[in-house]
Amino acid sequence: MHSKKNSPAPTTLPASGAAMDTIVPRRRGRRIALGIALALTMLMAAYALWSMLPRGLRVDGTDLRIGQVTRGVFIDDIVVRASAEPLHSVILDAVESGRVEEVLAVDGALVKQGELLFRISNPQRHLELLARQSEHAVSIFNLSNLRVAQEASASDHRRRLDDLRFNLEQAQKRHDRNVRLAAQGFISNVALEESHDALRQQQHLLAQQERATATEAQVRNAAAQQLESAIGGLDSGLKLVAGTVDALAVRAPVAGRLTNFRLQVGESVATGKNIGRIDDPARFKLAASVDEYYLNRMAVGRHGAVTQDGRDYPADIRAIYPQIKDGRFIVDLVFTREQPPVLNPGQSLDARITLGEPAPALLLPNGAFINDSGGAWVYVLDAAGGGAERRAVRVGRRNNAQLEVLAGLQAGDRVILSSYAAYGNSPRLQLAR
Template sequence: MRDMATNRDTLAFFPRSPQAAAVESVRPVSATSGASMDQISMTRPPWWRRKTMAWLAVLIAVVAVAVIYSRSARNSLIVDDALVATAVARTESFRDFVPLRGQVEPRSTVFVAALQGGQVARVIATDGMIVTAGQPLAQIFNPQFLVAVTSQEAEITSRLGDISARTLSILRGRRDLEQNTAATEQALADAEDEYGKQKILFDKGIITRPRLDPFEAKRRYYRERLATIRRSSATELAVAAREQSRIRVAESQLDENLTTVRGTRDALMLRAPVAGRLTNFRLQPGQTVAPADNVGQVDSEGSYK
C-alpha cells in the first residue's frame, strides 16, 4: 500500500502525457483492490454536444409556450367593452326556432289551351303578370280557318235573307188581303145603298121589277164575295201566323249559328280563363301551336295549399 501511494505521488509530481491520461482513464478497476473502489472515473462531453443540448432545451421550451398560447387563444375571445352587455339573470321561456323547408303551391291552377291551331301573330301578355278573366293573351293566325268561318257566315247570312224575303211576302199577302176585304166591304156598302134607293122607287111603283133585279143581284154578289174573302182570309191568316212562327224560330236559330260562327273567329284569340297570375307562358311570335296545346296556366293569387 505504501508503494502504491508513493507511485501516485510520483505520478502527480511528474506530469503525464495526454495519451497516458486517456489510457489510465479507461483502465478497468480491479474488483480486488479496495482503493480503486474509492475512485470515480468521469469524462466531460465535447463542447459541440453541450451546445446542441442547450439549443434543444430552448427549442422545446419555445414550442411548449406556443402550444399553450394557441390552446388558450382558441378558448378565448377578445371583444370591445362597448359591445358587451350585461343583465341580471332571471328565468325566461326558451324559444327554439327550427328551420323548415317546403314548397308552396297555388290552391287552384287552370291551364290555358289553344282552341284553334295556327301561327302566333302577336303576344300581348307576359309570363308572371296578373290577368283578369277573359283578358287577351295572344293572337293566333290561321288563314284556312278564317276562310271556313267566312264561308259559313256568308251561307247563314244568305239563309237569313231568304227568311226575310218570306216574311216580307207574308206581310204583303196580308196587306193585299186586307185591302181586298176593305174594297169588297166598300163595294157592298155602295151596292146596299143603290139597292135601297131603287127599292123605294119600286115600292112606290115608279120602276118595275126588272129594273130592281140588277141592283139586288149586285148586292147579293158583294155579300157572297165578302163572306168568301173573310173565310179565306181567316185560313190564310192562320197559315201565315204558323209560317211566321216557323220563320221566327228558323231566324233565331240562324242568328245563334251566326253568333257561334263569329265566336269561333274569336277562338284565334287566346284569353285568360280565370283571374290570377299567368305562369309558364312562353309563346313567341311566329311559333306554331296545335289545337288543345297547353300554352300556359293561371294560378290562384293569394291562395295556396
C-alpha cells in the same frame, strides 16, 4: 434309488382359469372408470359449448333504438308534411288549333283579366266565318224580299176588300130602296128579287175575299217566321264561328300569376292542349300527404295548424282524396283565418292535424318496427338487457311520436323500436354488445 429315479420330475403347471378370473375384474374396473371419466368430460365440454352458443338470433345491439313503456297522456294528433298550393287556379287549354304567331306574356308574370296572352292563326276558321257571313246575308236579303212581297200583297188585298165593301154598301142601299118602292107598288117583285140577289152576291164576294186574305196572310206569316228562325240559327252559328276566330287571340280569363306557360312562336297548338294555368297569387291551401293508417280517422272539418316563426296559423281539412298511392293519401287544408305572410307555391311545411282529445294511456315511443309488425308484436328486452323475446301486443291510436298500448305490455318494459325486417320470424334475439 430306483424309486427316486423313476419318480417324475416336478414340472410347472399352466395357470388355471381361476387365476385368470381374479385378474380380469381389476382391468374392467379401470376401463369402466376411464369410460365414465371420458363421458363426464364430454358432457362437460358439450355443456360448455351449449352455454357458449347464442340463444336466439344474434344481432348487433349497439345500433338498436330502445324505448320504454310509460304511463302518460296521449296527444291524439299527427304531424304531416304539406306543400303550399294556390287556393284557386284556372287551367288554360287551347280552344282552337293553329300556329302560334305571337306570344305576349311570360311564365310567372302577373296578368290582368282580359289581358292578351298569345295569338294563333288558323285560315280555315276565317274561311268558315266568311261563309257563314255570306249565308247570313243571303238569308237577310230573302227575308227582306219576303217582307216586301207580303206588304204588297197585303195592300192589294186591302184594296180589293175596300172595293167589295163599297159594292156591298151600294147593293144594300139599292135593295133597301127597292123594298120601299115595292111596298108602294112602284116596282115589281121581280125587280125586288133581282136587287136582293145582287146584295147576296156582294156579301158572298166580300166573305170569300176576306177568307182568301186571311189564308194568304197566315201562309206568308208562317214562311216569314220560318225564315226568321233560320236566320236566328245562322246568327247563332255566325256568333259561334266568330267566337272561334276570336279564340285565336287568347286572353287571361282571370287575374293572377301565369304558371307553366311555355309557348314559342311558330309552335303548333292542338285543340285541348294544356298551355298553363293562372294561380291566385295571394291565397294558398296546403296539400298534405298522410299515412293510409289514418284514412278512417280523417274527416272534413277536422282542425289543424301550421307553425311558422313561432306563430300558429289554424287550418281545417277541406277535402280528402282517398286514393292510396305508395301507402299514403292526400288531404287539402285551408287556413281559417290568416295565413303565414311568406308562402310560395311548392313550399314545404309541417302541418299538425288533431284527431281527438288528449287522454291518459300506456305509451310506447313510435318507431320503424310498427311498419314491420303492424303493431301486432314487439321484441321485449329481458331484465339483463342481453336478449329480447317476441311478444304479442295490441296497440290503439298512434301519432308521430307515440303509440297507445292496449294489451301485452306494462309500464317499465323495454322494447326494441328499430326495424324488424332483418329478424324474420325469430322468436328470440341475442344482443351482442
